[in-house]
Amino acid sequence: MLQHFSFKSLYENKQLPGWSVSFFYKQHRYTAEYESEGTIKWIGDTPADEESVKKMIHELMLFHVYD
Template sequence: MIQHFRYKPMFKNTQLPGWTFTFLYQGQPINGVYHKTGDIEWTNPIVFHNTEEEEKIKKQLHELMLYHVYD
């Protein structure tokens, strides 16, 4: 489960999409970039147990971004 989710625009001009985000996952800090295309770029080394776990986290992150940014 994602905890302590935070995001902020990458650019001062808020019409240019792109956001940086941070959150905790199982006590591990996770950082990344959420691109306007919905692509996620991890900016710190992350060790997921498998690709299924990573996809689950990406889905949760997409839902959070849709709620906070596009709503």
């Protein structure tokens, strides 16, 4: 489970898609860029179980941004 999930727009013009996301997972802080088509680019470390973490990020972004 992701904890302390936060996101912010990459651009001053909030209408442009692209977000910076950060969260804690298994007591480690991760940051990434979430692009409009759903691509996730990790900044720094990549989680060992990357695919399950990506799924959780997609679900949170759909709920917070696209809903």
